[in-house]
Amino acid sequence: MTEPIKVDIWSDVQCPWCYIGKRKFESGAAQFGGDVEVEYHSFELAPDTPVDFDGTPVDYLAQRKGLPTAQVEQMIERVVGIAESVGLDYDYDHIHQTNTVISHELLHFAKSKGRQLEMKERLLKAYFINGEHVGRIPDLVEIAVELGFDRDEVTEALESHRFLPDVKADVALAREYGINGVPFFVIDGKYGVSGAQDAATFANVLSQVQAERETTP
Amino acid sequence: MTAPLPVIVTPGLTLTPLGDPTAAACEGDFCAIPDHHTQAIINRKLDEDAV
Numbered sequence: 001m002t003e004p005i006k007v008d009i010w011s012d013v014q015c016p017w018c019y020i021g022k023r024k025f026e027s028g029a030a031q032f033g034g035d036v037e038v039e040y041h042s043f044e045l046a047p048d049t050p051v052d053f054d055g056t057p058v059d060y061l062a063q064r065k066g067l068p069t070a071q072v073e074q075m076i077e078r079v080v081g082i083a084e085s086v087g088l089d090y091d092y093d094h095i096h097q098t099n100t101v102i103s104h105e106l107l108h109f110a111k112s113k114g115r116q117l118e119m120k121e122r123l124l125k126a127y128f129i130n131g132e133h134v135g136r137i138p139d140l141v142e143i144a145v146e147l148g149f150d151r152d153e154v155t156e157a158l159e160s161h162r163f164l165p166d167v168k169a170d171v172a173l174a175r176e177y178g179i180n181g182v183p184f185f186v187i188d189g190k191y192g193v194s195g196a197q198d199a200a201t202f203a204n205v206l207s208q209v210q211a212e213r214e215t216t217p
Numbered sequence: 218m219t220a221p222l223p224v225i226v227t228p229g230l231t232l233t234p235l236g237d238p239t240a241a242a243c244e245g246d247f248c249a250i251p252d253h254h255t256q257a258i259i260n261r262k263l264d265e266d267a268v
Contacts, residue, residue, distance in 0.1 A: 015243040046246040064246050078250050082241075176230050181244035192232030195240030205235045 004035035005209055008186040010043040010174050011120075013100045013134050016079045016090065019124040021183040021196030023086040028202025034210055039111075040120050042104035042170035043182045051135040053097040060097045083128070090128045098135030101167060106140050108163035109154060115147070122147060188213075 009025070011018040029036045046064075053060055061072045076092050083090040103123050110119035126132035126143055133139040137158045144154040157163060177186065185193040185202075188209050193202070239251050 012243070016248055017241045017243050020241070045243055049246075061246070075250060079248065082250075177232055178230075181242035183242065186232060187235070190233060191235045193236040194234070194238070195236075195242035197236045197240045201236045201240075208235070 002035070002210075002213065004037040005206055005213075006188055007036055007038050008041055008189075009038060010041045010170070010179055010182050010184040010186075012043045012045045012182055013103045013123045013127050014095075014098070015043075015045055015182050016083065016128065017196040018183040019088060019128055020083055020086055022121075022124065023088060024196055024199045025183075025185065025202050027086075027199035028197070029206065031199060031203035032206040032210075034206065036206065038117060040107060040116055041173065042107065042167040043174055043179070043184075044101060044104070044167075044171060045182065047099065047101065049097065049099045051099045055097065057092055057095050057097050088128065091131055094131030095127065096131070096133045096135070098133060100134060101164070102137060102140060102158055102161075103134040104167040104170075105158055105161060105163040106144060106154070108166040109157045110144075110147075110149070112163075113149070115149075118147060119144070 007025075007029075009022075011022070029038075049060075055063070058069060058072045058076065061067060061075075062069050065072075080090045080092060107116055107119055107123065110116045122143060123134055127134045132143065134143075137155070140158060141151060141155050145151050174184070177184075177192065179192075179194075181194065183194075183196060187193060187205060191205065191209060193205055197205075241249065241251050243249075
């Protein structure tokens with residue numbers, strides 16, 4: 001019996017292409033049909049963002065990039081349209097722009113319980129669809145409790161920041177791989193696939209890796 | 218024809234790139250929208266008679 005193909009995915013919670021890419025990857029993996037083992041890794045796109053940014057994502061981008069508000073709104077409208085095409089109903093009117101480091105700590109906490117994938121999906125949904133805050137400990141604890149985690153245990157984990165070294169280790173490994181943007185997929189530890197590729201591309205890549213395994217002694 | 222992709226070489230680890238090098242990604246605090254995505258949206262709006 002062959003080992004599943006390992007796919008390590010670097011991603012941030014407030015990265016619109018990461019959620020879209022997640023859907024496309026899932027679709028591609030389904031088309032591929034073989035065994036795939038996914039592990040998410042932390043990537044902080046904007047680690048200097050305050051937890052409570054005073055403004056909307058439009059304000060944030062306009063301030064950071066010096067772009068006209070109308071241009072930013074047009075960009076967001078396009079992203080929302082692309083998200084819709086993969087079944088995601090992004091609600092940019094209610095997004096809380098924030099610092100995501102503690103949400104990454106929560107992802108590592110969930111991974112320690114063998115439930116990282118469930119938490120990843122829930123946090124992306126929280127940020128892009130539900131308009132929930134993913135930067136503050138009390139809000140993140142509520143999300144974890146909703147998923148069935150123990151309130152005291154998750155509160156202790158987040159308040160002590162005992163998973164912060166794991167977040168930083170992921171970021172350091174991304175740097176070693178030369179990863180500058182997300183989503184980024186490392187397949188079998190050998191192949192790098194950058195961005196929200198089409199589902200068919202993911203399926204082809206996985207098939208190619210599988211075929212290579214079968215021909216390599 | 219697409220040019221061959223460069224191999225990503227770092228001091229520690231080496232990856233062979235696969236897939237479409239123009240796929241959408243976020244870098245820093247900016248999430249670029251590739252041209253083909255923009256065109257796809259325009260095409261869809263035309264199909265839906267929204268333009």
